[in-house]
Amino acid sequence: MDIFALFTTRVTEALRADYPELDAALLSRVVVEPPRDPAHGDLSTNASMVVAKPLGKNPREVAAALVERFKDAPDVESVEVAGPGFINFRLSNSIWHQVLKAVGAQGANYGRSDLGQGERVNIEYVSSNPTGPMHVGHTRGAVFGDALASLMAWSGYDVTREYYINDTGGQTVILGRSALLRYREALGETIEIPSGFYPGDYLIPVGQVLAAEHGRALLDMPEEEAVLIARETALAAMMELIKADLAQLNVHHDVFFSERQLHGAGGDIEKTLAWLREEGMVYEGRLDPPKGKTPEDWEDREQTLFRATDYGDDTDRALVKSDGTYTYFAADIAYHRNKYLRGFNHMVNVLGADHSGYVKRLQAAVKAVSHNEADIDVRICQLVRLLKNGEPFKMSKRSGDLITLSDLVEEVGADATRFMLLFRRNDAAMDFDFALVKEQTRDNPVFYVQYAHARACSIFRTAARDMPELDVSDAALAGAKTELLETAADIELIRLLGAWPRTVAAAAVAHEPHRIAFYVHDLAAAFHGFWAKGKDDPSLRVVNPTEPTLTLARLALVDAVRQVIRNGLGILGVGAPEELS
Incomplete structure (x- = not known):
């Protein structure tokens, strides 16, 4: 039961009744939301200001007519016009009792919706180079992308989680050479890892596999051929390592897309470039030098350019380098055309802080390859600074120069990692303080929320102990x-439960899973406060052996809080324990 959606429907129906000439597009702009000041009531709508001008009327005149339609409604305690024409509603308690019943009836589905109408959405996230284990820098994007995927699936979208494997280019050759060194080490040689190679111990098992499979044969073939063999073995091993790392955070992808599909004769880049030429989207020309510092890769020459400025970018973009190979952006266009041809009109890319300059060019690419039918939202995850008691924290570095995802999860656990990384907007830099995350205090957000769920479960155990004859089954509740x-x-407390469906829908539309973390934290705080009031005022206690009927009603409320916290934590991929040690 979404109170806000319910009253939006009721308000727009009242407007249609009074003004049949109003069209659906205009009425879709009517919003019912909480008033900025809770003292003004439970709901507020801009309805009169949306329709007044097209009707040629004063907003307060339209608002007054709407007030007349609602003033005798049995579930509206009061309704009044405020300011230039806002309408504020104060609801009767009966409607909050309906909300509580709806939470109990819908349970794990409370807050789910068909908002997305089954539209297909491709969410690409993590996509780190497969040259080693996941490190802390990848973790925020992994958690954000996974939570966003869950949030949108909850809201009725058909979501595909995708990982783009960067398995071409110079870094994979270096990986092969690094693995070949570990192969020689496995054969008994003493090796020295040159600067620029991958030094991590995670390649030692790869060298051992190569030695077991090939014996000394790789030493007898041309080095470039041996490097290619070592590269393939290493890439496969690294992807398995990455998948295992992500699994520690309960992050799983539906599709692993290999960059190799884009390259080579007949690859997607070649096909896409031919298509772009047919569509008149590329031309041969020169680019003006960029303003400010000229990047090293800028070339003053005639070259193949994509008409990116036709689609909102700041400059046209080069597609072919002077050596005849394709630019990274050529691969980006081909890849996103591939997504579009796979049926995705909605795309979300989760990128790191160093990719903020990619936003406009990716948006231009998607507009071009879809003839403006598809859209893309590029979400940038800012940096995470690791602290302990406010000071920079150096963890073990078991993988060369990397602080790994595994180190992080081992230190604080998957639940704390996920919640803390989501308890802030993705585009804001954040501090991750290990000492705080391990505290069992209200200052630790993840503990505070999980403790609220555990406290709700404890109240039911108290009821079973003090009132063993009381039926607290689902049917009784x-x-x-x-x-x-x-x-x-x-x-x-019920009013806050009533805000959950609107919170989920708004978070899904905005692609902002942090709103879910904020909400469950607010709900936990309200519940802890509710429980504390019962300690001071016996009439507010949940379990009261002298009042079994009231106790059961309050247990229904506690159960609803427990359920909504569990629903919210489930979207975030965080556990809801029944007890905390």
Whole structure:
């Protein structure tokens, strides 16, 4: 039960009744939301200001007519015009009791919706070079992308989680050479790893595999041929290592797309470039030098250029280098055309902080290859600074110069890692303090939320101990007399539960899973406060052996809080423990 959606429908239906000439597009701009000041009521709408001008009326005149339609509604306690024409509603307790019943009835599905109408969305995230284990720099994007995918799936989108494997280019050759050194080491040689190679111990098993499979045969063939063999073995091993690292955070992808599909004769880049020529989207020309410092890769020459400025970019983009190979952007265009041809009109790319300059060019690419039918949202995840008690924290570096994802999860656990990385906007830099994350205090957000769920479960255990004859089954809770919940503390908590469906929908539309983390933290705080009031005021206690009917109603409320916290943590990929040690 989405209170805000319900009243949006009721307000627009009232407008249609009074003004049949209003069209659906205009009415779609009507919003019902919480008022900025809670003292003004439970709901507020801009309806009169949306339609007044097209109707040639004063907004307050339209608002007054709407107020007349709602003033006698049994679930509206009061309704009034405010300011230039806002309408504020204060709802009767009966509607909050309905909300509580809806949470109990819908349970794990409370807050789910068909907002996405089954539209297909491709979310590409992580996509680190397969040259070693996942490190801390990859972790935020992995968690963000996975939570966003869960959020959008919850909201009725058909989501595909995709990982782009950068398995071509110079870094893979270096990986092969590094693996070949470990192969020689496995055969008994003493090796020295040159600067610029991958020094991590994670390549030692790759060398051992090569030695077991090929004996000394790789030493007897041309080095370039041996490097290619070593590269293939290393790439396969690194992808398995990356998948295992991600699994520690419960991150799993549906599609692993190899960059190799783009390259070579008949590859996607060649096909895409031919298509772009047919469409008149490329030309031969020169680029003006960039303003400010000239990058090393800028060339003052006649070259093949994509008309990126026709699609909102700041400059046209080179597609072919002077040596005849394709630019990275040529691969980007081909890859996103591939996504579009696979049926994705909606794409989300999760990139690191050093990719902020990619936003406009990727948007231009998607507009071009889809003839403006598809869209892409590029989400940038800013850097994470590791701290301990406010000071920079150096963890073990078991993989060369890397602080790995495994190190992070081993130190604080998957739940804390995921929640803390989502408890801030993705585009804001953040500090990750290991000491704070391990504290069992209200200052530790993940503990505070999980403790609220555990406390709700503990209240049920208390009820079983103190009132063993009380039936607290799902059926009994569903039949609880929730109309007995009339105190301000009861209604305040239910009102927050009523905001959950709107929160999920808004977070999905905005591609902002941090809103879910903020919400469950707010709900946890409200629940802890509710419990504390019961300690001071016996009439507000949940378990009261002298009041079994009221106790059952309050247990229904506690169960609803427990369920919504569990739903929110589930979207974030965080566990909801019943007890905390």
